[in-house]
Amino acid sequence: MNLLRRVLGRLSESCRDLLPIVFVIAFFQLVVLKQPIPRLAQLLGGLAMVIAGLTFFVRGLEMGLFPIGESMAHSLARKGSLFWLIVFAFSLGFGTTVAEPALIAIADEASGVAAGAGVIANNPDAMENYALGLRLTVALAVGVSLVIGVWRILKGWPIHFLIAGGYLLVVIITALAPREIIGIAYDSGGVTTSTITVPLVAALGVGLASSIKGRNPIVDGFGLIAFASLTPMIFVMIYGMLF
Amino acid sequence: MLSGFLEVFLETIRDVFPIATILVVFQFVILRRRPPNPRAIAIGFGYVLVGLTLFLLGLQHALFPVGRLMAEQLTHPELLGTAEAALAADWHDYGWVYAFAFSIGFSTTIAEPALIAVAIKASELSAGSVSAWGLRIAVAIGVAIGITLGVFRIVIGAPIHWFIVVGYVVVVIQTMFAPRSIVPIAYDSGGVTTSTVTVPIVTALGLGLAETIPGRNPLIDGFGLIAFASLFPIMAVMAYSQITGRRNGNEEKTQPEPGGKSAIDSNNTGVQK
Numbered sequence: 001m002n003l004l005r006r007v008l009g010r011l012s013e014s015c016r017d018l019l020p021i022v023f024v025i026a027f028f029q030l031v032v033l034k035q036p037i038p039r040l041a042q043l044l045g046g047l048a049m050v051i052a053g054l055t056f057f058v059r060g061l062e063m064g065l066f067p068i069g070e071s072m073a074h075s076l077a078r079k080g081s082l083f084w085l086i087v088f089a090f091s092l093g094f095g096t097t098v099a100e101p102a103l104i105a106i107a108d109e110a111s112g113v114a115a116g117a118g119v120i121a122n123n124p125d126a127m128e129n130y131a132l133g134l135r136l137t138v139a140l141a142v143g144v145s146l147v148i149g150v151w152r153i154l155k156g157w158p159i160h161f162l163i164a165g166g167y168l169l170v171v172i173i174t175a176l177a178p179r180e181i182i183g184i185a186y187d188s189g190g191v192t193t194s195t196i197t198v199p200l201v202a203a204l205g206v207g208l209a210s211s212i213k214g215r216n217p218i219v220d221g222f223g224l225i226a227f228a229s230l231t232p233m234i235f236v237m238i239y240g241m242l243f
Numbered sequence: 244m245l246s247g248f249l250e251v252f253l254e255t256i257r258d259v260f261p262i263a264t265i266l267v268v269f270q271f272v273i274l275r276r277r278p279p280n281p282r283a284i285a286i287g288f289g290y291v292l293v294g295l296t297l298f299l300l301g302l303q304h305a306l307f308p309v310g311r312l313m314a315e316q317l318t319h320p321e322l323l324g325t326a327e328a329a330l331a332a333d334w335h336d337y338g339w340v341y342a343f344a345f346s347i348g349f350s351t352t353i354a355e356p357a358l359i360a361v362a363i364k365a366s367e368l369s370a371g372s373v374s375a376w377g378l379r380i381a382v383a384i385g386v387a388i389g390i391t392l393g394v395f396r397i398v399i400g401a402p403i404h405w406f407i408v409v410g411y412v413v414v415v416i417q418t419m420f421a422p423r424s425i426v427p428i429a430y431d432s433g434g435v436t437t438s439t440v441t442v443p444i445v446t447a448l449g450l451g452l453a454e455t456i457p458g459r460n461p462l463i464d465g466f467g468l469i470a471f472a473s474l475f476p477i478m479a480v481m482a483y484s485q486i487t488g489r490r491n492g493n494e495e496k497t498q499p500e501p502g503g504k505s506a507i508d509s510n511n512t513g514v515q516k
Binding site for chain 2: 017018020021023024025027028029032033035037038039042043044045046047048049050051052053054055056057058059060061062063064065066067068071072075076079084088091092095096098099100101102158159160163164167170171174182183186187189190191193194195196197198199200202203206216217218219220221222223224225226228229
């Protein structure tokens, strides 16, 4: 009975999260475009799946992703080995990004743009190399960003200087980078943080900040994701300048 | 339907595989100890996999096609009158497009799973002084404003750097005045808004607009909405904390350690600004 109530409670939360989308689609379709909603049955079925999926996902976050992220951060901090902490941060960033589907799509597109602009030779081989190079660059950038972020938590540096400095760097490099790469660089910052990476990275930062004496989890624990969306812009523009 | 489920499920497993490998290697090879509650964690991972699969499948089969169709119809010349009217259309003739950009930006952000995760963590740690729901609404309003402005930029055809650079300057100024504890969360929320739900629909809107409006190049003008959607939530979250901070200012003074968890005195002076 209790379990049933909990499940229903979560389901209703997911419904509430989806309600705005349903309302927007219905309003624009019926009132503005004045057309019936196409394939209504399929839409409702899909909506039910989205609601069930969101419910499972949030439960899984609380049971699996948050605890493992935090417990690993705690144990790595207790082990006291800076080396392994840095290796962990880097491999988490690099490993989750290099296989990211959104990034693969953007890299392929970018190689097409570069070939069209005459930056690289217009043949499949050169384009594939370019796309792979771009993916490795972004993955390297995310790995480095988590290392910087973890280092910041250890040292307790305030975040705004690093972020403001980073953005200043973005502005300066934007002025120097070739025009074709700028849009791709800006977009690659946004695609690096996938739905599974974000909770893990957040738990890593918070776990680390709460296991180090003198760090406040709220002030020092957050910010890793911000670094992970900033450094790819810089790295990709540099990549565009070199190749 | 079942084969569709299996296909997406396998894709999700493939995405999770590198992460799971890293976690397992570090847990058992380097730390050499079992995590607490391994069974609950395994079940939790199972839930995440199933949940994400159902979520993506539902989006692909139902919401994305409708969202894309609507974005196309709204940017279609017919809604603006005749084809000639579209050629002569001024920026203020796109009223419904702005309204759609705003409301779709808001509503997709509310449903964004990564944002839910960060909001849960933030409210848990701040012991309720940052409410999960309040944070999500602030971020959603930020995305809505950002995408509306991004659409406006596509319509008037201004270069993207101006907007972004001015936006960063505003963020830097706000950072100086915002309570210290909200700054990292604000920066993080810029990165999480643009994932599973928002990107496909918003990209369709941008590309549809760039194709319809004469003189725009889809490759140059169609992208870049994402950059707007990551910048404005940062401003919105800092503004939100400044508003609620002022309202709760007196209550917080009587309870200097709301979290009770290593809230250092030097930090509290920043919070009570």
